[in-house]
Amino acid sequence: MDGRGGRRRGMGAYELTEETPVYVISVAAQLSGLHPQTLRQYDRLGLVSPDRTAGRGRRYSARDIELLREVQRLSQDEGINLAGIKRIIELENQVAALQARVAELSSAVEGAAAAMQQREAQVHASYRRDLVPYEDVRQSSALVVWRPKRDR
Numbered sequence: 001m002d003g004r005g006g007r008r009r010g011m012g013a014y015e016l017t018e019e020t021p022v023y024v025i026s027v028a029a030q031l032s033g034l035h036p037q038t039l040r041q042y043d044r045l046g047l048v049s050p051d052r053t054a055g056r057g058r059r060y061s062a063r064d065i066e067l068l069r070e071v072q073r074l075s076q077d078e079g080i081n082l083a084g085i086k087r088i089i090e091l092e093n094q095v096a097a098l099q100a101r102v103a104e105l106s107s108a109v110e111g112a113a114a115a116m117q118q119r120e121a122q123v124h125a126s127y128r129r130d131l132v133p134y135e136d137v138r139q140s141s142a143l144v145v146w147r148p149k150r151d152r
Contacts, residue, residue: 018066021051021059028060032068039068047071047086 016022028050029036042048043058048067050058060068067089074080074088134144 018062021061021064023060023065025050025058025060028058028065028068031065032072034068034072042068042071042082045082045086047082047089 023031025036025039029039032039039048039050039058039060043050048060048064048071050060050064053059071082071085071089074085075082080088
């Protein structure tokens with residue numbers, strides 16, 4: 001349903017994931033240990049962007065709460081400014097997307113390798129067994145011509 005995976009195919013309408021937006025701003029503020037106004041500011045800055053209801057109310061997911069706590073930790077404990085935190089979040093999201101792409105490509109390569117091995121086995125199985133490769137022990141540039149007997 002949403003771009004962040006709030007509802008996924010095959011899931012029931014009431015199954016919750018860490019991406020499901022369920023917390024209103026006051027609950028999210030309590031869970032993250034931040035003031036609701038701070039959450040609004042983070043939303044305006046694009047640090048943590050919760051989903052919106054039809055009435056434009058914010059709904060935070062468990063992942064959003066985790067991200068709010070991480071923003072707080074980076075700001076308070078590490079002394080990183082909000083612009084730096086935003087860049088860190090962007091880079092972490094980019095790394096996650098690239099890791100997913102690598103996994104997808106690895107899976108595709110494994111599938112192609114399996115298909116190639118299967119096709120190779122089919123080709124080897126189709127070889128005529130009465131033909132034997134000719135290996136000359138001595139070095140020679142002679143050409144051997146084989147002419148089958150013709151039935152007349």
